[in-house]
Amino acid sequence: GIRRCDIxxxxxxxxxxxxxxxxxxxxxxxxxxxxxxxxxLALNFARVKKLRTAKxxxxxxxxxxxxxxxxxxxxxxxxxxxxxxxNKLLVESxxxxxxxxxxxxxxxxxxxxAIYEECTFLCRNFTRVIFSHCPREANRAAHxxxxxxxxxxxxxxxxx
Numbered sequence: 001g002i003r004r005c006d007i008x009x010x011x012x013x014x015x016x017x018x019x020x021x022x023x024x025x026x027x028x029x030x031x032x033x034x035x036x037x038x039x040x041l042a043l044n045f046a047r048v049k050k051l052r053t054a055k056x057x058x059x060x061x062x063x064x065x066x067x068x069x070x071x072x073x074x075x076x077x078x079x080x081x082x083x084x085x086x087n088k089l090l091v092e093s094x095x096x097x098x099x100x101x102x103x104x105x106x107x108x109x110x111x112x113x114a115i116y117e118e119c120t121f122l123c124r125n126f127t128r129v130i131f132s133h134c135p136r137e138a139n140r141a142a143h144x145x146x147x148x149x150x151x152x153x154x155x156x157x158x159x160x
Contacts, residue, residue: 002039002046010042088128094136094143102131 014037018028093099101108106120123129136143
């Protein structure tokens with residue numbers, strides 16, 4: 001089981017984290033979601049504590065092979081609710097053409113038709129995918145990643 005002191009520690013940290021998000025103007029979780037998150041984090045902590053005899057193996061991020069773009073993902077499954085950690089996806093882009101094509105099923109006869117087809121295929125793995133346009137200012141991180149990787153498909157530190 002989960003010890004009360006572990007729940008209190010996780011709840012204290014989570015409350016601090018939500019307060020930090022609030023002070024930065026970021027969206028907060030609904031109270032029910034926060035309670036679920038605290039319970040799951042405390043449960044995971046309790047499970048890991050039981051595995052103290054397990055040997056820790058550390059792996060670092062590795063650069064993808066030449067010509068590949070790497071996407072690292074992770075997910076979770078809650079046995080009680082039957083929910084996978086990510087089954088609804090909101091995709092925002094500052095490229096209106098991409099948003100419109102994907103909103104219309106990914107059908108395109110242009111040079112990027114294969115990319116749209118692949119994106120449409122990948123969307124089938126989610127229960128719901130929403131494509132939405134956002135201004136470049138709101139999409140700055142993705143824009144910079146695309147701009148700095150243009151031509152060589154590898155991560156580069158932004159200048160200055």
